[in-house]
Amino acid sequence: MTDAILIAGPTASGKSSLAIELAQALDGVIINADSMQVYRELRILTARPDAHEEAAAPHRLYGVTSAASSFSVGRWLELALGEIASVRQAGQVPIVVGGTGLYFQALTIGMAEIPEIPEHVRLAARAKLDELGPAGLHDLLRARDPSMAARLAATDSQRLVRAYEVIEGTGVSLADWQRRPATTPVLGPPWRGFVLNWPRAALYRRCDERFAAMLGDGALEEAAALAAMNLDPALPAMKALGVAELMRLNRGEISRAEAMAQTQQATRRYAKRQMTWFRNKMCAWKTINSQDSERLSDIIIPFISKNRLTGLD
Numbered sequence: 001m002t003d004a005i006l007i008a009g010p011t012a013s014g015k016s017s018l019a020i021e022l023a024q025a026l027d028g029v030i031i032n033a034d035s036m037q038v039y040r041e042l043r044i045l046t047a048r049p050d051a052h053e054e055a056a057a058p059h060r061l062y063g064v065t066s067a068a069s070s071f072s073v074g075r076w077l078e079l080a081l082g083e084i085a086s087v088r089q090a091g092q093v094p095i096v097v098g099g100t101g102l103y104f105q106a107l108t109i110g111m112a113e114i115p116e117i118p119e120h121v122r123l124a125a126r127a128k129l130d131e132l133g134p135a136g137l138h139d140l141l142r143a144r145d146p147s148m149a150a151r152l153a154a155t156d157s158q159r160l161v162r163a164y165e166v167i168e169g170t171g172v173s174l175a176d177w178q179r180r181p182a183t184t185p186v187l188g189p190p191w192r193g194f195v196l197n198w199p200r201a202a203l204y205r206r207c208d209e210r211f212a213a214m215l216g217d218g219a220l221e222e223a224a225a226l227a228a229m230n231l232d233p234a235l236p237a238m239k240a241l242g243v244a245e246l247m248r249l250n251r252g253e254i255s256r257a258e259a260m261a262q263t264q265q266a267t268r269r270y271a272k273r274q275m276t277w278f279r280n281k282m283c284a285w286k287t288i289n290s291q292d293s294e295r296l297s298d299i300i301i302p303f304i305s306k307n308r309l310t311g312l313d
Contacts, residue, residue: 004084004187006092006108007065007306008033008282010274011099011241011267012206014290016049017198017202021297026095028067032061033079033098033107037238038076041226043069044219046240047210060087065224074113074184077106085178099246101277107252108193110182117169125165129157129234137164144168157234166311192304193285194277196296207267211242211260224250230257241267 007020009015019030032038036046039065043050060083065071079296080096080103087094093306097109121171129137134157141164142149148163198206211219223246231238238244242263249259278285288299 002125003304004088004096004191004301006033006104006134006191006193006199006285007095007196007292008101008104008193008278008285009057009095009099010198010203011047011189011269012210012271013099013196013198014296016042016047016053016301017099018296019095020049020053020057021094022300023093025297025301026093027091028093028095029058029060031083031087031094031096032227033058033076033080033096033100033103033105034077035071035073035098035236037098037101037244038065038071038274039063039067039240040065041229042222042237042240042243044214044217045242045246047214067229067235069232070236071113073106076103077111077184080107081187099274101274101281103108104193106184107187108191110186110262112177112180113183114166114174114177117165118181121169122165125168126160126234128164129161134160135159141162141167144173147173151175154190158236158239161234183279193282194300195282195285195287196290197275197287198290200272200275207271208264210262211264214242215256215260219309220246222248223247239272258287 005026005028007015007019022028023030034046036042037048038061039046042048043063049059054061054062057093060077061079064079084094084096096104098104100202128140132140135154137157137160138149138152138154140162141152145163145167148167152159163174166172166177170177195311219242223243226237226243227247227250245259245263245266248254254262286303288296290296
């Protein structure tokens with residue numbers, strides 16, 4: 001059985017280009033582990049591989065669902081395990097790459113399955129959000145489930161709705177469900193995990209530069225097309241970095257400079273949260289300092305070979 005290579009890193013850390021280098025060197029197939037790059041309408045704003053990059057190496061699970069859907073970690077895990085098995089069966093190397101720590105956690109550790117929440121409970125939770133707003137729902141959750149309320153920001157409407165519907169639908173806190181033993185399948189060995197690390201100032205600069213480039217590549221038009229779909233604002237795709245700001249720009253509510261500054265700040269904050277997750281939850285993975293080499297594959301391939309995972313030695 002061939003190994004699997006897992007590459008995690010914050011946004012703008014160079015994961016995609018590294019994955020292509022590795023895929024070309026190792027006869028690999030790149031499998032997406034980014035929760036926003038699954039949406040087909042968000043190629044530019046999520047920095048999904050472009051046509052040239054997709055032609056350079058096989059890519060899987062990119063743009064596989066509509067922004068109108070709510071794509072879950074459980075669904076991603078099911079698809080990812082299927083893709084990994086298929087790639088291994090073909091004698092190729094699965095290269096799982098992305099910035100969503102929860103995806104990697106589900107893949108390598110598993111996740112506790114939560115009972116299906118009845119539709120009427122889910123609709124009632126969404127109605128509470130519409131009625132009270134995120135801050136009001138946070139207050140309501142604090143009264144019903146203080147442990148989850150303490151974990152969530154009062155602005156995180158998607159996770160607030162999920163936590164509220166779980167406590168309402170099951171009578172058990174989402175925090176307690178998450179502490180239960182994992183029941184889902186996990187990635188079988190051999191696999192090797194790497195985390196890309198950047199100095200914070202350099203990473204923030206890359207974040208700023210990338211969003212400026214996105215604007216030149218058509219991000220504003222992409223946001224306008226998404227707005228034309230008239231989707232529920234609580235859907236995950238509507239929370240992608242830059243979507244809300246560019247929609248406001250398109251409506252004339254803020255200037256281009258304001259939209260850029262707000263999105264760049266949000267992106268930097270997101271990158272900081274990602275780095276905190278990787279540091280706390282994935283400390284056993286090998287850390288690669290991205291600034292040490294222009295070709296990170298020159299570090300990773302010898303390491304893999306030394307550890308006898310791919311048979312390259």
